[in-house]
Amino acid sequence: MKTLNKKTFRLLPLTLALLFLASGCGANSTAESGAGGAAQTGGATAAASAAAAGPASSAGTDYPNRPIEYVVPFSAGGGVDLVARTVAEGLSKEWGQPIEIVNKPGAGGATGAQYALKQAANDGYTVLADNVASTTMLQAGSASAPVLLSDHEFAARVVTDAPVFVVAADAPWKDFREFSEWAKANPEKLTWTSVGPAGFSTFAVAEWLKAIGADFSKTRMIATKGASESLPLVAGGNAVLAVHTVNETSTLVKAGKLKVLAVLSPERSPYYPDVPTTAEQGVKDLSVSWWTGMSFPKGTPQEIVKKWADGVAKLAQDPDFVAKLKQLQVDPNVLTGQEFTDFVNKEAEYYTGLATETGIRK
Known part of the structure; x- marks a missing residue:
């Protein structure tokens, strides 16, 4: 028993030391575990915050990093399509990334506009090749338009172009004055082409007929998907009149298939210098004009919208780009930012009044 007690006393210091070390290690382990957990939690929070902030902060700097879909709401070969391809x-x-043209014609531009603005993501990788027909005229022409100005983030207007009145090359009228007199006397015989009841040509025809005192409601529209379909109908005698742009009509005019009766602009077109304006031929106060540009779905990051606006403004200063537009017989007429938005809003107000007065608006 005494031997056991002596051994116990001899082992006691070692036992106490081991207990102390074990206690200390346990405390340190617990502290380190707690600190490590806090560090992991803080790191996870920071990572989550960074992930959340990442796309927004890099939207402008990283864009574009993959192909972009550029939606043209009209058929290939028309003015909107050709300008979009040039841009x-x-x-x-x-930018070093493909920009792919996708044609989605139909419903006067509404089909493509709905796809680009309401079905696609607002991440900047779907762009609408906007046009007067798919924006201001679309909204003005219907009380329940499928796409409104409020659905757009307007980026830039690229070009404007003058409407021209064309008939078949062998048509009997020698000029626009004579044609206007015939239309006033025979509105029921006047057929004209347009992409829809609220299309660009519809507004041009309605404004013209209002100015000469002809009955718009007695005339007849022939619906087409765009100039590439419309102009051959007129050239072939299947419609009396088409109103398209200088750019869109030039090929068939040069080929001797169409006759230009008038240009709707304040001055004669440099591309049709021998063709008098509508005002020169006695029909004044016509103001319908054509333009094309681009817009995005609402909510698209402003850095991306601005990148396109700045990109277009830069292109307009590039001699090669301007030369390519001149080959299409159009010239750059760029508006960006708030100026472009203000222009669109003012135009929509005028066209809504015209549509209401002439019966276009339903």
Whole structure:
């Protein structure tokens, strides 16, 4: 028993030391575990915050990092399509990413506009090749338009162009004055082409007929998907009149298939210098004009919208880009930012009044 007690006393210091070390290690382990957990929690929170902030902060700097879909709401070969392809080529070279043209014609531009503005994501990778027909005229022409100005983030207007009144090359009228007199006397015989009841040509025809005192309601529209379908109908005698742009009509005019009766602009077109304006031929106060540009779905990051606006403004200073537009017989007439938005709003107000007065608006 005494031997056992001596051994116990000899082992006691060692036992106490081991207990102390174990206690200390346990405390340190607990503290380190708690600190490590806090560090992991803080790191996870920071990572989550960074992930949440990442796309917004990098939207402008990283864009574009993959192909972009550029939606044209009209058929290939028309003015909107050709200008969009020219812009796409220029910005694709500038940004190093493909910009792919996708034609989605139908419903006077509404089909493509709905797809680009209401069905696609607002991440900047779907762009609408906007046009007067798919914006201001679309909203003005219907009390229940499927796409409104409020659905757009307007980026830039690229070009404007003058409407021209064309008939078949062998049509009997020698000029616009004579044609206007015939239309006033025979509105029921006047057929004209348009992409829809609220299309660009519809507004041009309605404004003209109002100015000469003809009955718009007695005339007849022939619906088409755009100039590439419309103009051959007129050239072939299947419609009396088409109103399209200088750019869109030039090929068939040069080929001797169409006759230009008048240009709707304050001055004669440099591309049709021998064709008098509507005002020169006695029909004054016509103001319908054509333009094309681009817009995005609401909520698209402003850095991306601005990148397109700045890109277009830069292209307009590039001699090669301007030369390519001149080959299409159009010239750059750029508006960006708030100026473009103000222009669109003012235009919509005028067209709504015209549509209401002439019966276009339903």
